[in-house]
Amino acid sequence: DSGVTQTPKHLITATGQRVTLRCSPRSGDLSVYWYQQSLDQGLQFLIQYYNGEERAKGNILERFSAQQFPDLHSELNLSSLELGDSALYFCASSVAKEGQGVYEQFFGPGTRLTVL
Amino acid sequence: LAKTTQPISMDSYEGQEVNITCSHNNIATNDYITWYQQFPSQGPRFIIQGYKTKVTNEVASLFIPADRKSSTLSLPRVSLSDTAVYYCPGGFKTIFGAGTRLFVKA
Numbered sequence: 169d170s171g172v173t174q175t176p177k178h179l180i181t182a183t184g185q186r187v188t189l190r191c192s193p194r195s196g197d198l199s200v201y202w203y204q205q206s207l208d209q210g211l212q213f214l215i216q217y218y219n220g221e222e223r224a225k226g227n228i229l230e231r232f233s234a235q236q237f238p239d240l241h242s243e244l245n246l247s248s249l250e251l252g253d254s255a256l257y258f259c260a261s262s263v264a265k266e267g268q269g270v271y272e273q274f275f276g277p278g279t280r281l282t283v284l
Numbered sequence: 285l286a287k288t289t290q291p292i293s294m295d296s297y298e299g300q301e302v303n304i305t306c307s308h309n310n311i312a313t314n315d316y317i318t319w320y321q322q323f324p325s326q327g328p329r330f331i332i333q334g335y336k337t338k339v340t341n342e343v344a345s346l347f348i349p350a351d352r353k354s355s356t357l358s359l360p361r362v363s364l365s366d367t368a369v370y371y372c373p374g375g376f377k378t379i380f381g382a383g384t385r386l387f388v389k390a
Contacts, residue, residue, distance in 0.1 A: 203380065210382035258327050272318060275327025
């Protein structure tokens, strides 16, 4: 158990809908990362937050957005869903602080999204 | 964003030593080099981390040259259960690439 929790574990929805994925980082971790992994693909970095602020952006679609709240949990919002958005979505957290050097990420179990 | 380059896939046989090399052309001065292992439908998990020279733990060794532009993960005597994808992301604003898919055959 990494200490990172993600809800829900599974989500089935229809095209055009909007969903919210939730992540609670390990206690004390200020950084949260979101990744998308389609079937048999590598991890696609979406976005990173550090202590409530966006720090890095990857290949995140405009239909997707995220935020990190004062209690450090994070939500990933996916809207106007398409069939191709079906994937595993991972959240990871890290105690990392820029310039500190050590950036081990702890991954949650993932949310499997199926868009029908 | 710190981006790394590594082979897409590798094959090996049980009992062999496997070396996977990653290039870290954009690594920052303070950044450690970290390797992860991922099994299907699971999140990646940490294997090993280092800054310079050689680091060894119970599962792997990590070799990092003086210029830190690359690193090599060494898995001694692999078994079928080492079949997985291996990633070497880099830095604070880190991204995971496609990883190296290692397939160990009997």
